Amino acid sequence: xAGPELSYHGGMESEAALITRSKRGDAKAFSSLVSRYExxxxxxxxxVCSGLPAEAEDVYQETFxxxxxxxxxxxxxxxxxxxxxxxxxxxxxxxxxxxxSEPVVPxxxxxxxxxxxxxxxxxxxxxxxxxGPEELSRKKILREAVEAALAQLPVDYRLxxxxxxxxxxxxxxxxxxxxxxxxxxxxRLHRGRLFLRDRLDKVAAS
Amino acid sequence: MSDRGCRRLLKHLSDYLDxxxxxxxxxxxxAHMKGCKPCxxxxxxxxxxxxxxxxxxxxxxxxxxxxxxxxxxxxx
Numbered sequence: 001x002a003g004p005e006l007s008y009h010g011g012m013e014s015e016a017a018l019i020t021r022s023k024r025g026d027a028k029a030f031s032s033l034v035s036r037y038e039x040x041x042x043x044x045x046x047x048v049c050s051g052l053p054a055e056a057e058d059v060y061q062e063t064f065x066x067x068x069x070x071x072x073x074x075x076x077x078x079x080x081x082x083x084x085x086x087x088x089x090x091x092x093x094x095x096x097x098x099x100x101s102e103p104v105v106p107x108x109x110x111x112x113x114x115x116x117x118x119x120x121x122x123x124x125x126x127x128x129x130x131x132g133p134e135e136l137s138r139k140k141i142l143r144e145a146v147e148a149a150l151a152q153l154p155v156d157y158r159l160x161x162x163x164x165x166x167x168x169x170x171x172x173x174x175x176x177x178x179x180x181x182x183x184x185x186x187x188r189l190h191r192g193r194l195f196l197r198d199r200l201d202k203v204a205a206s
Numbered sequence: 207m208s209d210r211g212c213r214r215l216l217k218h219l220s221d222y223l224d225x226x227x228x229x230x231x232x233x234x235x236x237a238h239m240k241g242c243k244p245c246x247x248x249x250x251x252x253x254x255x256x257x258x259x260x261x262x263x264x265x266x267x268x269x270x271x272x273x274x275x276x277x278x279x280x281x282x
Contacts, residue, residue, distance in 0.1 A: 027280045034275065038267055046265035060267060061275050068279060130250035142258045165259035171226070190220035197255040 015080060023071050030071070034064050037081060040167060041088050047162045048092040050151040055095050063088040085169075085177040089159050096155045129204035142200060149199035153192055160185055161192040211238065212245055223253055 013032070021029035038060070045059035066087050067074075074083060150158055163174045164185070171189070175182045215235050221227040222235050239246045267275075 031276060031279055034279070038272065038275075039264065042267040042271075043264045047262065056265075057267075057271055060271065061278065064275060065278060126244055126247040126251065128247040128250060130247075130254040139261075143262060146255070146258045146262070161259065165256055166262050168260075171224075186221065186226075190217070193220055193252060193255060196259070197252045200255050200258070201251060 016076065019071070019074070019076065019080065022068070023074075027068070030064075030068050033080065037084050038064070040081070041084055044085065044088050044162060044167055045092060047147075047150065047166055048089075048155070048158055049096065050147055050158075052096075052099065055092075055099065059088055059091045059095065062091050066091070079176075082173065082176050085163065085167075086179075089163070089177055092159065093155055127201060127205060129201070141203065145200055145203040146196055149196045152199070153195060157188050157192040157195070160188040161196070164189050165193070212242060215245065216248075219249055219252055222249070223256060 015033070015036075018029045018033050022033060041063050042056070042060045045056040045063070046053070049055040049059060063084060067084055074080070150161065153161065159178065160174060160180075163169045163177060164171065169177065171182050171185045174180075174189075175185045178185065180188075215238055218227055218231060218235065222232060227235075235249075239249065
């Protein structure tokens with residue numbers, strides 16, 4: 001999946017010019033920057049704070065208010081999109097840690113099948129729910145199931161899955177946002193996906 | 207293919223789906239899946255899971271919320 005451009009070039013007033021004006025205290029220039037990024041930041045907050053819409057709204061607002069306050073420390077050669085995602089990710093993390101205890105879920109290094117205590121190649125096979133008619137109700141059920149399952153992932157994993165698989169960032173961009181190594185991003189992404197697959201498997205069986 | 211073989215490949219499946227894997231390992235995975243139905247089913251359902259994530263509807267901030275943020279950024 002192609003990742004989104006994390007900065008804007010050309011077209012209207014350049015991003016660099018808007019940042020310079022914003023640093024001088026021009027709130028209207030900053031408001032133009034907000035318009036360019038608010039959709040992505042809100043989506044990140046909404047997906048990570050799944051089931052907590054008030055928290056998502058607070059994260060959205062606080063991200064831009066914090067960024068405006070700290071803009072003088074923003075290095076012009078950095079990427080504004082990455083910086084905003086980092087602020088939003090930190091705010092999500094802090095709020096969710098405060099709000100509720102971390103969900104205790106088995107992060108699957110090995111896929112689970114109730115009748116299949118052995119390996120993948122022995123015993124009953126996994127259910128194949130990957131194809132078949134994609135009627136609207138089924139799509140909706142899967143979308144809702146994945147949203148519910150995301151809320152059960154520990155926030156460190158949830159952030160990586162949302163940045164990579166929903167926001168469409170590359171592993172390298174996600175690593176910069178999360179201040180992790182690329183290997184750590186890939187590991188969390190893989191384990192998060194295994195967990196979500198397991199949850200969808202249960203929904204498909206019911 | 208032994209169960210250990212399945213488990214060894216399992217850890218590479220996300221990289222395989224993301225086309226971020228050494229070509230020789232890709233070929234090994236594909237050869238393995240030809241003879242291992244559980245692994246084939248597993249990777250299909252993992253791919254489907256990733257597809258569902260990619261197609262999640264984007265959430266959009268309401269006009270009220272956007273206006274509230276502007277009010278806080280641009281105090282009169």
